[in-house]
Amino acid sequence: MIDVDEFVRRNLTTLTAPLKRSTVFGPAGRWTRRRTGERIIYGPHGTPLRVVQYVDGGTAVEHGSDHRSAVARPEPLRARLTLINQ
Amino acid sequence: MAITTSGIYVSTMIDVLDTTQLALDLDLETHKIALFDTVTPNFSTDTAYNVSPYDANEITGTNWAAGGVALTSTAVSDESGSLTWDAADVSVASTTIATDPEGGLIYADALAGNNAICMIYFGVGDFTTSNGTFAIQWTAPASGGIFAIDLTP
Numbered sequence: 001m002i003d004v005d006e007f008v009r010r011n012l013t014t015l016t017a018p019l020k021r022s023t024v025f026g027p028a029g030r031w032t033r034r035r036t037g038e039r040i041i042y043g044p045h046g047t048p049l050r051v052v053q054y055v056d057g058g059t060a061v062e063h064g065s066d067h068r069s070a071v072a073r074p075e076p077l078r079a080r081l082t083l084i085n086q
Numbered sequence: 087m088a089i090t091t092s093g094i095y096v097s098t099m100i101d102v103l104d105t106t107q108l109a110l111d112l113d114l115e116t117h118k119i120a121l122f123d124t125v126t127p128n129f130s131t132d133t134a135y136n137v138s139p140y141d142a143n144e145i146t147g148t149n150w151a152a153g154g155v156a157l158t159s160t161a162v163s164d165e166s167g168s169l170t171w172d173a174a175d176v177s178v179a180s181t182t183i184a185t186d187p188e189g190g191l192i193y194a195d196a197l198a199g200n201n202a203i204c205m206i207y208f209g210v211g212d213f214t215t216s217n218g219t220f221a222i223q224w225t226a227p228a229s230g231g232i233f234a235i236d237l238t239p
Contacts, residue, residue: 077206
């Protein structure tokens with residue numbers, strides 16, 4: 001099991017090593033916000049893409065996802081045949 | 087220019103009912119819905135997908151290719167005197183659709199002419215996605231499905 005804090009601290013400038021999804025890293029689009037405020041964004045196969053505003057130390061305290069879905073619920077299209085009485 | 091309402095394309099319905107005898111089978115599972123924005127439908131004169139104005143401003147993205155996706159479980163029924171067309175909800179996973187679609191053109195992909203059937207206005211909202219599911223939920227047939235034509239005098 002890889003410790004996320006230790007990994008980021010040691011690999012701050014070389015965040016290229018691919019990691020298995022079974023580790024603490026999630027799929028593409030997921031992120032982890034650390035107590036110190038930096039945000040780790042993961043790419044395909046759980047590879048960290050970049051670290052934003054990294055401050056040494058801290059613990060991952062928040063998790064989330066940048067995935068965004070959409071659901072359209074259109075009103076049913078209604079038409080009416082109008083018959084004119086003779 | 088924008089899509090602001092849903093509608094059925096009259097020219098296609100005329101071709102179904104007149105001597106053209108266009109073989110529009112709404113039970114087919116091959117009709118597609120393609121996403122558009124900034125087009126202004128003319129329900130009297132517009133004819134088909136890939137024909138103006140539907141030869142531009144189509145919205146595509148990751149896992150949502152040009153031409154759109156097929157409607158499945160299509161069914162035509164009588165709902166209290168209304169001819170109703172329904173299909174399974176559309177749900178495509180892992181899409182990234184960066185441009186907000188205003189509506190979807192449903193057309194007969196199996197016909198050589200790609201004849202336009204109807205335009206569905208999605209309503210107000212943001213329908214962009216980012217590595218997420220793009221879904222269209224139709225109402226139940228009793229509530230109108232995709233479209234309902236009230237034939238009751």
